[in-house]
Every structure is written in structure tokens, then in C-alpha cells.
Amino acid sequence: MNKEQIINELLKLKDKEVIAIIDEGRARKREERGIIRGIYDRVFTIEINNVLTIVSGPKGRMENISYNNNNIIIDYAHTPDGIANVLNTAKELHPNKIITIVGCGGGTGSDRTKRSEMGNLVLSLSDKTIFTNDNPRDEDPNQIINDLLKEKINNNYIIELDRKKAINKGINMLTNNDILLILGKGHENYQIIGNNKTHFNDKETVLEITKEK
Numbered sequence: 001m002n003k004e005q006i007i008n009e010l011l012k013l014k015d016k017e018v019i020a021i022i023d024e025g026r027a028r029k030r031e032e033r034g035i036i037r038g039i040y041d042r043v044f045t046i047e048i049n050n051v052l053t054i055v056s057g058p059k060g061r062m063e064n065i066s067y068n069n070n071n072i073i074i075d076y077a078h079t080p081d082g083i084a085n086v087l088n089t090a091k092e093l094h095p096n097k098i099i100t101i102v103g104c105g106g107g108t109g110s111d112r113t114k115r116s117e118m119g120n121l122v123l124s125l126s127d128k129t130i131f132t133n134d135n136p137r138d139e140d141p142n143q144i145i146n147d148l149l150k151e152k153i154n155n156n157y158i159i160e161l162d163r164k165k166a167i168n169k170g171i172n173m174l175t176n177n178d179i180l181l182i183l184g185k186g187h188e189n190y191q192i193i194g195n196n197k198t199h200f201n202d203k204e205t206v207l208e209i210t211k212e213k
Helices: 003-011 015-023 030-043 048-054 080-092 112-125 141-148 163-173 202-212
Strands: 063-067 070-075 098-102 128-131 157-159 179-183 190-193 196-199
Touching: 063 202, 070 080, 070 202, 080 098, 080 112, 080 179, 098 112, 098 163, 112 128, 112 141, 128 163, 163 179, 163 202
Parallel strands: 070 179, 098 128, 098 179, 128 157
Antiparallel strands: 063 070, 190 196
């Protein structure tokens, strides 16, 4: 079944259901995954992954890039609930392993009390975690990482503050049917370190790195 036929099947659904799938680009809530599975049941030969790829959500929300039989997913999740939703959704796709790249925003107004919770969520639901920078602003990046690891539950992680290098390391860890989650920035096109705001976009970085490999 080709892409056009799959889209035709989607259009047979009620308008509100189609809109729900298209507009909800993040972790695909349970009812929306149920809709997708309903499509799967009706047309039989469609793989759920194909449907998710074709019916993509907004930029930076569960945005998928296929690479050597692996999936690289970029998502804006930057709160405990958001991170848990994305990771639990990734698990439901039954990959061989999940690698997660994550950081935490810093500076005035950032909530340091949630950092250790976020860190442990990622450590508990990922096979490997890479902690990196995510707009540390005027806060010490090393302190942010220390906060994320304050009550760490395992040692299945590495630290790479340079976000581009972190993404490259994550891609190099992919083997077959793995998922690499790059969390926190989504569609953002900047990185703020100290008083310096420079251009940086996770998707652009992934495409640049994978093109060179």
C-alpha cells in the first residue's frame, strides 16, 4: 500500500479525529494511538510507524528522522510529565534500545527542584542517557548537570556539554531498530550560554551529521 492509499484511509476518518492526530505532534496520547491502531486494523498492511511518519505533527513535536533503520525523534519535552510521556511512547514502539539526549534550562526563573526528578525519569526509562546543555543562560552548566544527577538511580549516562557533539555521540550509538530521543529544544533555533545567543537547531544538526556519515 502506497502513501496515497494510506492518506485516503486517513481521510475516511471523522474530521475531528484526523485533526486530533495531525495537531497532536507530541507523545501521541493514548486515544490518538488508539485511532492509529484502528487504522492499522482496517487496512491491515500499514505499519504503525509508517502512519506516524506520514501524519507528522508540528515542528519539534515527536518529529521523526529515519536513519539506517533507526528513528531519531526530536521533541520539545522539558518538564517531568512531558519527558515521561515521550519516553513511554517510545517504549511502546518496542525498539531494541532508547538513547536519550537531554538537558535543562538555566537562569533566573528556572525551577531547580524538578531537575533530579527529570534526571531520574530519563535514567529509568532510557538504556543510555547523554546529558548536555539546553540554554543554561547565566547559570553554570556543570551545576545544572549536577542537579539532574543529584539523586541518580544508575550510571547509564555520559556527559557532553557541547550539544552538537552530544547529538553526534547519540547517533554513533545507534545500531538497528533503536530510537534516539533529542529532548528539550524542539523547533527552537538558538542556544543561550552566558550572555551569548547563537544559532542552533536540533533537526538541522541531525541532518548535517547524518549527511556526513
